[in-house]
Amino acid sequence: MKRTRVRYGMLALVFVNVVINYIDRTNISVAGAALSKDLNLTSVQLGYIFSAFGWTYALLQIPGGLLADRFVPRVLYAVCLISWSLVTVLQGFARSFAALFALRLATGTFEAPSYxxxxxxxxxxxxENERASAIALYVSGQFIGLAFLTPVLVTIQAYAGWPGLFFVTGLVGLVWGVIWYLFYRDPLDHPGVNEAELTHIEAGGGLVSGRQPAKPTVWRWANLKHVLSNRTLWGVYIGQFSVNALLWFFLTWFPTYLVTYRGLDFIKSGYLAxxxxxxxxxxxxxxxxxxDRxxxxxxxxxVARKTPIIIGMLLSVSIVGANYTNDTALIIFFMALAFFGAGMALISWVFVSLLSPKPLIGLTGGVFxxxxxLASIVVPIVIGYLAKGGDFRPALLFVGALGLVGALSYMFIVGKIERVPEPVSSQPVNF
Incomplete structure (x- = not known):
């Protein structure tokens, strides 16, 4: 029987989720310069606004991972999409630091289970032999979406102001949340998938729902300790912090850097960004x-999984080169080369699939x-303090140094890639 290819259709739905997810994370960066002026925010206050999303998003990753293990993606994702999109609309009504900060905290809360x-x-x-490509494809949604939609977001703001930017992006997410619920299904629930495709997935290590014995997801402190006590997992944790440091520079401060610190026109900066x-x-x-090849x-x-990440993290250090030129083309070149390297390193989610104890994939993903x-909290705030004197060079040195730390972590801390054994059962903790 010729196997169906339904899995790629489901991946396409996830891709769109990621595009909307990142638009609603980063619309604040497009609005940053105008919003800062209208609300009289200092660079330090703007840094806290940029980081607010990360406070709840990071802190709720472990609960988000547990939710991902417990509830079916069709329902949980729809609830998350509609909730964070509604909060995005409300950001258009914010008229103070406190209100905007609180709404960004709420955005992070509802996006926490998404990854x-x-x-x-x-x-x-x-x-497993298709998983890195699949991860690369859906994670690319954050870049493809922002690459092609950043000029659109800039144009929306130019005509509708920064409140209009939040209204439009939030409404798009509300509509998509309904579409997701109507079309997504798990493998055994999808009417279009045939037995040949299910066999292909399962024979290759895919954890088809219901096809393998699964332990019930019960919160145990021992499980958390288990995924925090493995050296290889700590290596990828450190590496992920490092690559996210560069990612969050681009998701928050980059447009403001071009407009405020490099003096570029707002519309032009949208295209260059x-x-x-x-x-x-x-x-x-x-x-x-x-x-995968x-x-x-x-x-x-x-070798196959670590090498591209190490090369990418080393390339990300090139962001420091922007400190040594005033030529706009060279600034964008160094930024693009660094972000190219960070993109190479973002297949790191494959390690969650490869290393996680099978009953704890959601928990391990949450910890990861x-x-x-944590970079989404630390990096925007630190940059705000480093740049408060009007000099952005220390901020770029800081981001470049973290890229080097990530490369060294994969070189010397991450060992042989093999699945972490399941934890010994222990009694659940009652709350």
């Missing part, structure tokens, strides 16, 4: 397909994303 859900979907729908996002997308897709050629999983997204 653990993404990882569960890919783990269920794709065999799209170039690094395109470069990151190319790096991500190249890394995913090369990594190496696996298919018989290279060890450690928590560690990585």
């Amino acid at each position: 653990p859900i993404n990882n569960r979907i890919v783990t269920n729908w794709f065999p 799209s170039v690094p996002f395109l470069a990151a997308c190319v790096g991500l897709l190249l890394s995913g397909f090369v990594s 190496l696996v298919q050629q018989g290279r060890s999983v450690s 994303n928590f560690m990585g997204n």
Whole structure:
């Protein structure tokens, strides 16, 4: 029987989710310069606004991972999409630092389960030798969406103001949340998938829902301790923090850097800002397909998965080069090269699928994303303080240094790639 290819349709739905997810994370960066002027925000206050999303997003990754293990993606994702989109609309009404800060906290709260859900979907729908490519494709949504839509967002703001930007982006998410619920299904629930595709997924290590014995998801402190006590997992945690440091510079401060610190026209900056996002997308897709190709050629999983990430993290250090030129073309070149490298490193979600104890994929993904997204709290605030004197060079040195830390972590801390054994059962803790 010729197998169906329904898994790619489900991946396309996840791709759109990621596009909307990142638009609603980063619309604040497009609005940053105008919003800062209208609300009389200092660079330090703007740094806190940029970081507010990350406070709740990072802190709720572990609960988000547990939710991803417990509830079906169709329902949980729809609830999250509609909730964070509604909060995005409300941001258009904010007229104070406190109100905007609170609404950004709420956005992070409702987006928190999204990437653990993404990882569960890919783990269920794709065999291991296709997983890096699948991850690269859906993660590329954040770059493709921002690359092509940043000029659109800038144009919307130019005509409707920053409140209109939040209204439009929020309404798009509300509509898409309904579409997701109508069309997404898990493998065994989808009417279009045939037995040949299910067998292909399961034979390749895909965890097709209901096809393998699964332990019930019960909160145990021992489970959390288990995923926090493994050296290899700590290596990828540190690496994820480092790559997210560069990502969150581009998701928050980059447009303000071009307009305020480099003196570029607002509309022009919107088009130039799209170039690094395109470069990151190319790096991500190249890394995913090369990594899977190496696996298919018989290279060890450690070499195939780690090498593109190490090369990418080393390339990300090139962001420091922007400190040594005033030429706009060279500034964008260094930014694009650095973000290309960061894109290469963003296949790191594949390690959650490869390393997680099977009953704890959601929890491990939550811890992984928590560690990585601590950067979304730390980096915007630190940059705000480093740039408060009007000099952005120390901020770029800080981001470049973190890229080097990530490369060293994958070189010297991440060991052989093999699945972490399941924890010994312990009694659940009652609250």
